[in-house]
Amino acid sequence: MIRKQQKLRRIAMAAGWCWSVTALGSETPRVLPEIVVTPLRQPTEVGRAPYASIAIALRDPGASALARSAPEIVAEAPSAMAQKTAHGQGSPFLRGFTGFRTLLLTDGIRLNNSAFREGPNQYLATVDAAALERLEVALGPASVLYGSDAIGGAVNALSARPPVGATAALGGRTAYRYSTAEQSHGGRLEVWGRANERWGWIGGFSARQFGDLRGGGAVGRQRKTGYDESAGDFRVEWTPEENLRWTLAHQSARQNDVWRTHRTVYGLAWKGLQRGDEREHVFDQARDLTYARVERESADGSETLTLYRHAQSEDLRRVAADRARRAEGFEVAAWGANAQAIRRGDLGEWTLGADYQLDFVDSYGRRYDSEGRLKKTEIQGPVADDARYHLAGLYAQNRFAPSSAGGAELVGGARYTFARAEADRVKDPIGGGGMSLSEEWHNVVGSLRALQPLGSEGRSSVYAGVSQGFRAPNLSDLTRFDIARSGELETPSPDLNPEKYVSAEIGARLNVAPLRMEVCAYRTWIDGMIVRTPTGREIEGGLIEVVKKNAGDGYIHGVEGRADVQLSDEWNLWAQAAWMEGEVDGYPDSTAVKRREPVSRLLPTTVRTGLKWTSQNKRWWAELAGEAAEKADRLSAADRRDRQRIPPGGTPAYAVAHLRGGAQVTETLRLAAALENLADADYRIHGSGVNEPGRNFALSAELRF
Secondary structure, three states, X not given: OHHHHHHHHHHHHOOOOOEOOOOOOOOOOOOOOOEEXXXXXXXXEHHHOOOOEEEEEOOOOOOOOOOOOHHHHHOOOOOEEEEOOOOOOOEEEEOOEOHHHEEEEEOOEEOOOOOOOOOOOOHHHHOOHHHEEEEXXXXXXXXOOOOOOOOOEEEEEEEOOXXXXXXXXXXXXXXXXXXXXXXXXXXXXXXXXXXXXXXXXXXXXXXXXXXXXXXXXXXXXXXXXXXXXXXXXXXXXXXXXXXXXXXXXXXXXXXXXXXXXXXXXXXXXXXHOOOOOEOEEXXXXXXXXXXXXXXXXXXXXXXXXXXXXXXXXXXXXXXXXXOOEEEEEEEEEEEEEEEEEEEEEOOEEEEEEEEEEEEEEEEEEEEEXXXXXXXXXXXXXXXXXXXXXXXXXXXXEEEEOOOOXXXXXXXXXXXXXXXXXXXXXXXXXXXXXEEEEEEEEEEEEEEEEEEEEEOOOOOEEEEEEEEEEEEOOOHHHHHOOEEOOOOEEEOOOOOOOOEEEEEEEEXXXXXXXXXXXXXXXXXXXXXXXXXXXXXXXXXXOOEEEEEEEEEEEEEEEEEEEEEEEEOOOOEEEEEXXXXXXXXXXXXXXXXXXXXXXXXXXXXOOEEEEEEEEEOOOOOEEEEEEEEEEOOEOOOOHHHHHOOOOOOOOOEOOEEEEEEEEEEEOOOOEEEEEEEEOOOOOOOOOOOOOOOOOOOEEEEEEEEEO
16 A cells, blocks of 8 residues: 555656646646645545645656745645745735634644744745645645644645655755846755665755845845745655555754845835834744654555654844844744544545644843843743643544445544643733733534536536634734734733634536636635734834734635646646635724724735647747736725835736746756746735845756766
């Protein structure tokens, strides 16, 4: 079974999921795969996945060569948007949700932790895109198998694995990427090998240096947007028996000097934006993951056990307009375990599992005068100091195909969640002294889905589903004492309740050569979402205090789709589009009057399309691609106040075009190049703190040995 799984893995490596999305420049035709890896946690035929989901293969020839970061790759999916508070940061929005309402995973292990804050965060950018084999996205609540806090969806970054084979082997690759608009150079050295059919290993190191980002013709150079990053990883696999595999893996990543320029005097005044007044606002990030995993396959199922330690740290230095200085940050050491068993029998296929994660959180905050002398040591940093957060779950899912239903399948399941927050050092926003807290929550969520294949081969299908979501308050909700949006300071809110969601979707896939297409409509009902509320108090140098309340009742609904036409052996035409809208209750000001407003930072209606040519021998390819988005003017009160990132009246509409191409020069050498933003337009992704690159020439080379 392990060998069968390895065969399916090789197929899935070049596959997308039910959406066929080409990452930046692929030498292979843009086709839907026959085998996909889905939220069912195992390879599945594309027509039998009862989910709106996507995988982007990153080891196809040239596929990942021009991609800069993991958030930008996720943004290739319909209903997805990569907001960038800074050039070195990126937060995926899935169906209108981001931050701690979107579950991020790496190799199936939670990247999310209890310090994740409200709104966009930067942590997916610490996942090295050059080390990945593929990146998978499940859209909508992934409540049962992937965690009940996956409200917008789940993103799973899967790293490359050792080669499969029965004989000894040794190989590797070097990759280089250059970009003019970013003034960047980056590369990766990767080596892999097998001692025999039982032992295999892979490891690599990546380093990138980015200069100041150049925007379009009017904006030009965006000062202080450059940064450096590096990452290293290794993975060892041992297969002592045909159906048994042990894995030991480690990942490390570092980012240095990532400026949030919109809060500083270096911010843009584009389209009426307001610059901040800080002299410095700079982040350093670190992430280290070590895990051990054992997998066993049998004729009637499989078992998997994973143990891990996932550490993340964040350090921020700020210099105010009066040159007063602050240093603050936190470190989270998350220890966890998850176990899963799949059993197949007369009553269908059962997936049973349990997971547990314990976060140990330490934070600090120090204030200095303009001469650098220490003035005060704070009780906590951005979140509580000396804190713990427990998150445990039990889940069960059944996949059943009635023999009389013409291939139809029903997938139903439930997850029990327990969460407990303990914090010993929390700053009281009123008196300024210290306090502690201890809270816990329990809940059960469920999911029910159905799929009906169409046609004699079942390659087309319709599907529908209803899923619940539940998110307990985390340490950031309860104890955050830090900058929120422009001009706002969030203070601790210890008395919060869990958020609850229900999402329904219905979709259809058509796979009739030469046309392949899919469309999905969805709606998410929001109950008690935790939202920020201004109190009217000015604190911390004129910042407006905001606290959190369970005030957000509302909805988000939308439609997403894609179409792919193979015009001939050489020519392929593709397009995808997404539309969404939503409203949620909140307190837009300090009058204690609740009002319904647009959901913050929703993806504006967006269309992407492209025409691609591939030579008959598959050695050459070229693509003309474009993207257009309407004006993002459905703004909440918080959006309207965020004048450092969102221009008055909303983020302007844009349309950009890109020309890309590549060649398999020899069996071991691949080249790819792109001329992006051909018209040198000035534009930004809604809610971002920087503009996107202007006209940009990017070049990549990969040499295998």
